[in-house]
Every structure is written in C-alpha cells, then in structure tokens.
Amino acid sequence: MFVQGDYGEFFPPSLSSIPYNISVATSYSGYDNIEIAKKYGYDVEEIKETIPEITEKVIKSIDLPKDIKNVTDDILQAVIFDQENKKYFRIIRPELDFYRQHNLPLPRINPFTRLSEKRKRFGTIVFELYNRSCPQCGNNFQTSYAPDRPEIVYCEQCYQQEVV
Numbered sequence: 001m002f003v004q005g006d007y008g009e010f011f012p013p014s015l016s017s018i019p020y021n022i023s024v025a026t027s028y029s030g031y032d033n034i035e036i037a038k039k040y041g042y043d044v045e046e047i048k049e050t051i052p053e054i055t056e057k058v059i060k061s062i063d064l065p066k067d068i069k070n071v072t073d074d075i076l077q078a079v080i081f082d083q084e085n086k087k088y089f090r091i092i093r094p095e096l097d098f099y100r101q102h103n104l105p106l107p108r109i110n111p112f113t114r115l116s117e118k119r120k121r122f123g124t125i126v127f128e129l130y131n132r133s134c135p136q137c138g139n140n141f142q143t144s145y146a147p148d149r150p151e152i153v154y155c156e157q158c159y160q161q162e163v164v
C-alpha cells in the first residue's frame with residue numbers, strides 16, 4: 001500500500017468481494033449503472049438465478065390473508081410467490097411474531113424488492129464538502145466534516161504523519 005501510493009485511499013474496486021451487479025450499491029439511486037461501474041474497474045458477473053424445485057405449499061402473495069389475525073403458523077412452512085416481481089420468499093418465525101405483535105399484514109412483495117425500493121427512496125447520496133483549515137499546520141482543505149462538528153480534522157499530510 002505504501003509502495004503503490006494508495007495508502008489512505010478508499011479500497012480499490014479490485015478488492016471488492018462480490019460482483020458489483022449483485023452488491024447493495026446498485027439499489028441506491030445514482031449507483032445502479034453497471035456500465036459505469038465496469039469503467040471504474042468493478043467486477044460484473046452474469047448471475048444465473050436458479051429456482052430450486054419447490055415441494056412445499058406455494059401461496060401467491062395476493063392470496064395472503066389481509067388481516068394478520070387470519071394467519072396461522074402454517075405460513076412458516078409455505079413458500080410465497082410474489083407474482084409482480086417473479087420471486088419466491090418465506091416468512092420466518094421472528095418476522096411473523098413481529099407482524100402479529102404490531103398488528104401488521106404480511107408483506108406481498110419479496111424482501112429483496114422491498115429493500116431495494118426503500119433504498120431508492122433515499123435518493124442519490126451526495127456528500128457535502130466543507131472548507132476547513134488544519135489545526136496542525138493551517139493548510140486549507142475540504143472535508144465532509146462540517147466546521148461546527150467537534151472532531152479535530154487534520155489535513156491529509158498531517159493526518160498521514162500522525163498515523164504512520
């Protein structure tokens with residue numbers, strides 16, 4: 001890291017442990033363009049989704065009871081099919097207990113799609129940069145730490161001298 005000159009930089013795309021296209025990054029607005037990710041050197045792999053043979057009872061999500069009071073524990077053995085997104089999912093015990101405790105209906109949409117939609121609601125992640133001066137040497141630099149925050153923020157040079 002010291003020899004290559006990338007010490008202190010964010011991890012390079014080559015160290016990413018999973019292909020970009022199946023990472024959670026793609027579920028954030030502004031980070032879902034696979035072609036741009038490839039240009040930055042991220043690994044992209046075609047993932048073939050295999051649907052295992054389902055021997056359990058399959059319930060279409062639109063046919064789930066609308067009221068949680070009408071759901072029995074049998075739902076824990078069933079496979080639920082989200083027709084809109086063509087995905088299968090299950091309900092697990094802690095989840096069922098939570099829905100019952102809070103009197104919430106079972107979800108109709110599979111968890112991956114729900115999570116992805118939730119992340120997209122955050123919008124594009126934009127970091128605000130502020131001008132600050134280094135308390136060690138007085139150099140001016142930009143940082144994501146707002147000037148009114150209590151942390152002491154050194155310029156990169158002073159930071160590197162401090163941590164090495």
Ligand SMILES: [Zn+2]
Nearest residue numbers: 134137155158
């Ligand atoms: Zn400094």
